[in-house]
Amino acid sequence: MDAVSAPSDAILILNAGSSSIKFELFKVVEDRAETRLDGQMEGIGASPHLIARDARRQVLADKRWAGPDVADHVSALARIMEGIEPAIEGRRIIAVGHRVVHGGPDLAAPMLVDDAAMETLRGLMPLAPLHQPHNIAGIVAASQRFPGVPQVACFDTAFHRAHPWEADTFGLPPEYYARGIRRYGFHGLSYEYISDRLRREEPALAAGRVVVAHLGNGSSLCAIHGGRSIDSTMGFTALDGVPMGTRCGQIDPGVLLHLMLTEKMEAAELTGLLYGNAGLKGMSGISQDVRDLEKSADPRAAQALSYYAWRVRREIGALAAAMGGIDGLVFTAGIGENARNLRARICEGLEHLGLVLDPSANEANAPEISTPFSHTRVLVRATDEEAMIARHVLDLLHCSKSA
The missing domain is CATH 3.30.420.40 (ATPase, nucleotide binding domain)
Incomplete structure (x- = not known):
């Protein structure tokens, strides 16, 4: 067993949207992460609904609240943790991983989130105004819920950062490319997963x-x-x-x-x-x-x-x-x-x-x-x-x- 983890450790993964948080809890087994449970809180601020299932797809939690009771991502994450607490069985959350839609032209690898990193992520909001603010809200909520626990941002654009220039540019003067107006590509975490799976299977x-x-x-x-x-x-x-x-x-x-x-x-x-x-x-x-x-x-x-x-x-x-x-x-x-x-x-x-x-x-x-x-x-x-x-x-x- 590596010193970085113990048998009772777990990793929480969050994918925060405008009115929802998808989540998955992984137990850490040696150097592997194995699914323990997953689910979603949807309708945040309107008609909040939590559904969570274990690895066998049995329902662990199915709860609804009035909108004011789950008004934002912070309160939503609190309700999620309350709902799945019995199934965690005392496991210690050692890190929280976040899907972040945009890493801009420079962020091509997962990163630990600190104050400087948060400023960088906020600076990318104009590139993904309908996604990035909610991803950041998820990080803020997790930081408040789990103070001192590492927060890790993983970018949907990162897998595409090795594109040839011709695949990334538009037919505009080069100063626009230098200002970040280029083709980034998305769904990179999905493509990376499939690519890695093919490497093992085919x-x-x-x-x-x-x-x-x-x-x-x-x-x-x-x-x-x-x-x-x-x-x-x-x-x-x-x-x-x-x-x-x-x-x-x-x-x-x-x-x-x-x-x-x-x-x-x-x-x-x-x-x-x-x-x-x-x-x-x-x-x-x-x-x-x-x-x-x-x-x-x-x-x-x-x-x-x-x-x-x-x-x-x-x-x-x-x-x-x-x-x-x-x-x-x-x-x-x-x-x-x-x-x-x-x-x-x-x-x-x-x-x-x-x-x-x-x-x-x-x-x-x-x-x-x-x-x-x-x-x-x-x-x-x-x-x-x-x-x-x-x-x-x-x-x-x-x-x-x-x-």
Whole structure:
């Protein structure tokens, strides 16, 4: 047993949003982090609801409060800890890991959070105004709840920081790039987890050219060559690329100028449209949930799904071109792991990339859904961003201990 941990130690992972905190508790076993429980507090300040489950998916806590009783992230974390305390069984929280959406151009590795680091993170808020403030609120809440316990920030942009310059820049004068206006890419913790999993399970494929499709309410794709991110569909913000649950994806910037100048839309109204009333929800006028759209007889639902599949298929081809070819395609996240019909529609027409889908394997949600004759392998893998954060936290604690 390493001196940095003891059998009763645990790591808490937090993913704080505007009105929610997702959490996962890992027990530390030698140099590994094993899931103990997970859950979410949603509806903070409005209709707070805590749900927590153990590693066997048994419900440990299911509680609701009035909005004023859980008004902010500090009170939400207190309620979370009260709700899961019986299941912690006296384990000592030795660190808290946080998903932080934006690390800017320079933060490319997990870091211990101190006062200076907090100032740096706050300085990045203009780059992710809808995400970063809530991530920081989670760190503040955890610091108050666990004084003196290390807080570790892990960045969604970090995995993409080794991109070639061509994949990161816009067609603007270079001074804008120097001021941080560049393509950052997101979902990096998910891509890092999948890349690491492939390295352990499919080492030959991991050494090659893989497109990973992280398809969920937030969707993006990443080109990974030899375990290194080469390009990603998301750019300066998490709006770019393929359409998502409520976000538009790629859009001609001239459309935004038109909406501002001709339709007289202000920044707040544009933000609401592009982030909250576009994508599958906006196009269908029904729902952002693929399951709802697949059941609907409304032609707008079919059009939204068709557009989604078209855009994802197009980006697979573009990312394959960025790597000079493709050896594997991996579907992950909520839609990628479960939406069989949509996966099939995405793969239609990719035969020119050597991809041949096995309909039976796809319908069965098998780990590999391509035929044995497919030059490009197609896999389905569950992602686990929290486990990736826990691994980073352990590594950082060990490094700090040995330094």
